Amino acid sequence: MKRSALEAQxxxxxxxxxxxxxTDLSKIPQHLLQEEDPIFEFNKAIIDxxxxxxxxxxxxxxxxxxxxxxxxxxxxxxxxxxxxxYPECFSIADAKRGDIGNTSARYAKAFFEELSFDSxxxxxxxxxxxxxxxxxxxxKWIILLALTSNPGALDFQFLQVDEQxxxxxxxxxxxxxxxxxxxxMFVVGATKANFLEKVRKxxxxxxxxxxxxxAQGGSxxxxxxxxxxxxxPALLINSSRGIIYASDDRNFAxxxxxxxxxxxxxxxxxx
Numbered sequence: 001m002k003r004s005a006l007e008a009q010x011x012x013x014x015x016x017x018x019x020x021x022x023t024d025l026s027k028i029p030q031h032l033l034q035e036e037d038p039i040f041e042f043n044k045a046i047i048d049x050x051x052x053x054x055x056x057x058x059x060x061x062x063x064x065x066x067x068x069x070x071x072x073x074x075x076x077x078x079x080x081x082x083x084x085x086y087p088e089c090f091s092i093a094d095a096k097r098g099d100i101g102n103t104s105a106r107y108a109k110a111f112f113e114e115l116s117f118d119s120x121x122x123x124x125x126x127x128x129x130x131x132x133x134x135x136x137x138x139x140k141w142i143i144l145l146a147l148t149s150n151p152g153a154l155d156f157q158f159l160q161v162d163e164q165x166x167x168x169x170x171x172x173x174x175x176x177x178x179x180x181x182x183x184x185m186f187v188v189g190a191t192k193a194n195f196l197e198k199v200r201k202x203x204x205x206x207x208x209x210x211x212x213x214x215a216q217g218g219s220x221x222x223x224x225x226x227x228x229x230x231x232x233p234a235l236l237i238n239s240s241r242g243i244i245y246a247s248d249d250r251n252f253a254x255x256x257x258x259x260x261x262x263x264x265x266x267x268x269x270x271x
Contacts (some may be wrong), residue, residue, distance in 0.1 A: 001090055001118045002139055003182045006207075009055045009088050010233045013267035017260060018056035018209065019046065020240025021078065023063050027245055029252050039067065042239035042252075044081055046244050049253035053264035056090035056236050057082055079115050090236070091118045092143065092209070098123035098130050105133035113136045116270075119143050120211075120262075121187060124171055128178055135179055141207075142184055146172050147199065149189025149212040172202045181206045185236075188227070189260065196226035204230040211238040213263070220263060224270040233271055239263060 010016055023039050030036040047057060059078060064071035082091055097107045097120060104242045111117045117140035124131055134142045147157055157168040165173070172186055185207040188199050199208065210223050212235075220237060227235050243263075247255035 001141075005088070006055070006090050006116075007232055007234075009090070010128050011271065013053065013055055013264070014053040014271045015053055015055055015264040016233060016235045016237050016267050016271070017050075017052050017054045017263050018058050018090075018236045018238040019054045019243055019260065020094070020211070020238050021057055021059040021063075021244065022048065022240045023059075023074075023244070024192070025067070029248050029250060031250060037070075037074055037077065039064070039071065040081075042244075043074070043078045045253040046256050047082060047086065048079075049257040049258040051086045051089060052245065053257075053260040054089065056238075057247065058092040058094045058238055058240075060229075060240070061093060061095040071169070076115060080116060080264060083116055088266045091116075093120045096116075096121050096123050096145065098126055100126070101129045101133055105136075108134045108137065112140050114270040119185070121145065124175055128174075130174070131178055132228050133152070135183060139204040141181070142179060143209050144171070144175055144184065144186055147195060153189070169202050175202065183236075185209055187211065194222075194226075196223065200227070201231070205232060205234055207234045207236060209236045209238060211240075213239045220266040224267060228270065237263075237267065 004048055020045050023042055025038060028038060030043045032041050035041045051069045059075055064075040066254045079091060082089060093111045111120045115246060120134060121143045122134060131142060160169045161167050175184065186203060187209050187210045188196065210227060213220055223237055243256050243259045246259045
C-alpha cells in the first residue's frame with residue numbers, strides 16, 4: 001500500500017485506529033469453539049464490525065503459531081478475507097522477525113508474497129543486512145521496533161550511546177539511511193508517550209505504530225498530541241484486548257464495534 005492511500009483512508013475515516021487481532025482460543029466466546037475454524041470466525045466478525053472505524057489490522061503471529069498448522073490456516077484465511085473485502089485497510093504482520101540476510105529474505109517472501117501483508121514488524125538489532133531483504137518489495141512496509149512499552153525496554157533501549165543520543169534514537173536515525181519514510185515505520189509504545197516529542201525530533205514524518213492503548217493504559221489524547229507527523233497524520237494507534245475482548249458473549253462483535261467507535265471519536269478531534 002502506498003503512503004498516499006493510507007493517509008487518504010486516515011483522513012476519510014478521521015481515524016488512526018489499528019485493531020490488534022491477538023486471538024486467543026481461551027478468551028474468545030465459547031459458542032465459537034463449535035465452529036470448524038473458531039479463530040477465523042472470531043476475526044471475521046471483529047473485522048466486519050470495526051472496519052468503519054479502523055484503518056489497520058494487526059494479527060499478532062504468536063497467537064497463530066501457538067496453534068500449529070491450524071493457526072497458520074486461520075491466519076491465511078484472515079488476511080485473505082481482509083484483502084478481498086476491505087482492501088483499503090492496512091495490514092500488519094506483527095511477527096517481530098529479524099535474522100541474517102538470506103533468512104530475512106525467506107521471511108519477506110512468506111509475509112509479503114505468500115500471505116500478502118502490507119507490512120511486517122522487524123527487530124533491527126542485527127543491523128542493515130538483516131533488514132534490507134524486506135525492502136525488495138514495492139509498496140510494502142517495514143516497521144522497526146524502536147521504543148517498546150514493556151518494562152524490559154529499560155535494559156537496552158535507553159542506554160546512552162553518545163552525548164546526544166540513547167540507543168533507540170541511534171537505531172531510528174541509522175535505519176533512515178536504509179529506507180525512506182514511504183516504506184519505513186517505527187514501533188513506539190503508548191506507555192512511553194512522554195518520549196514521543198523526542199522520537200519526533202529523530203523521525204519527524206515517519207509513520208509510528210503505537211501499541212499499548214486501552215488495556216495497557218496508554219492515553220489516546222497524549223499520543224495524538226505528541227505523536228502526529230510534522231506534515232501528515234503519520235500515526236497508527238493499536239488497541240487489541242480493549243476492543244476484541246470487550247465482551248465474551250454472543251454480542252462480542254457489537255461491543256467491539258462500540259469500543260472502536262469510542263476510540264475513533266477520541267482520535268477524530270485531532271484529525
